[in-house]
Amino acid sequence: MSAPSPSAVAALLPNLRFDRDGLVAAVAQQHDTGDVLMLAWMNREAVEATLATGQVTYYSRSRGKLWRKGESSGQTQRLVELRVDCDGDALLLLVDQTGAACHTGTRSCFFRAVRGGKLERIAEPIVDPKTLYGAEA
Amino acid sequence: MSAPSPSAVAALLPNLRFDRDGLVAAVAQQHDTGDVLMLAWMNREAVEATLATGQVTYYSRSRGKLWRKGESSGQTQRLVELRVDCDGDALLLLVDQTGAACHTGTRSCFFRAVRGGKLERIAEPIVDPKTLYGAEA
Numbered sequence: 471m472s473a474p475s476p477s478a479v480a481a482l483l484p485n486l487r488f489d490r491d492g493l494v495a496a497v498a499q500q501h502d503t504g505d506v507l508m509l510a511w512m513n514r515e516a517v518e519a520t521l522a523t524g525q526v527t528y529y530s531r532s533r534g535k536l537w538r539k540g541e542s543s544g545q546t547q548r549l550v551e552l553r554v555d556c557d558g559d560a561l562l563l564l565v566d567q568t569g570a571a572c573h574t575g576t577r578s579c580f581f582r583a584v585r586g587g588k589l590e591r592i593a594e595p596i597v598d599p600k601t602l603y604g605a606e607a
Numbered sequence: 608m609s610a611p612s613p614s615a616v617a618a619l620l621p622n623l624r625f626d627r628d629g630l631v632a633a634v635a636q637q638h639d640t641g642d643v644l645m646l647a648w649m650n651r652e653a654v655e656a657t658l659a660t661g662q663v664t665y666y667s668r669s670r671g672k673l674w675r676k677g678e679s680s681g682q683t684q685r686l687v688e689l690r691v692d693c694d695g696d697a698l699l700l701l702v703d704q705t706g707a708a709c710h711t712g713t714r715s716c717f718f719r720a721v722r723g724g725k726l727e728r729i730a731e732p733i734v735d736p737k738t739l740y741g742a743e744a
Binding site for chain 1: 614615618619622632634635636640641642643645646660674682688689690692693694697699711713716717718719720721722724725726729
């Protein structure tokens with residue numbers, strides 16, 4: 471990704487429609503494989519921090535503060551491209567994920583699927599979740 | 608997709624964590640290309656209808672009712688697989704999208720990207736939006 475400029479933020483923000491909590495949904499997708507890794511939330515400051523640093527920063531609803539992905543676990547997300555949907559209330563983040571996106575240690579948070587009338591685990595942890603900080607979800 | 612059974616619904620629902628509006632976020636991804644098509648919302652009835660029919664049904668927040676994707680536009684989504692994230696408040700729908708997922712006529716709703724300090728259109732409509740019903744967003 472080319473270095474994000476202040477103009478990128480200025481161009482983007484008027485096109486975002488934050489909800490009543492000041493948030494937009496953000497879907498992280500591994501840029502080269504297409505794997506959808508997780509869905510989280512961003513407020514205005516998280517969007518700004520992500521564009522300014524190139525490291526994906528969300529807003530943690532449970533902790534009520536900015537959450538730089540991987541800041542405690544080391545499982546960072548480097549931003550490759552930020553996309554916006556038609557009505558501006560959802561972002562698609564093409565990222566390069568280090569290790570596991572999920573706090574449970576799986577590569578993707580979407581590790582369960584409905585198959586054969588059951589909810590099945592379809593992926594195992596690639597990182598021992600005990601080595602991650604459990605607080606980061 | 609194999610025919611969804613009532614047991615699939617029974618297995619899934621206790622694992623979902625609907626928000627204060629009774630909704631979970633749902634990301635639709637084209638099953639074979641990996642393209643992320645859109646983000647929308649489902650309530651309990653939408654999840655049930657999607658599993659029962661194999662046709663993706665969302666909950667329209669703007670219209671306050673179930674919205675069977677493509678019911679007016681013809682741009683339907685056939686469910687291939689439904690996945691759930693770690694904390695149960697987001698779904699990943701692997702789908703087979705007919706035509707355009709977006710009400711603007713583009714294949715994906717994420718047709719704008721931050722590039723070079725600007726918000727750029729990166730995809731053109733594949734269906735004339737005038738032929739779609741504008742109410743379906």
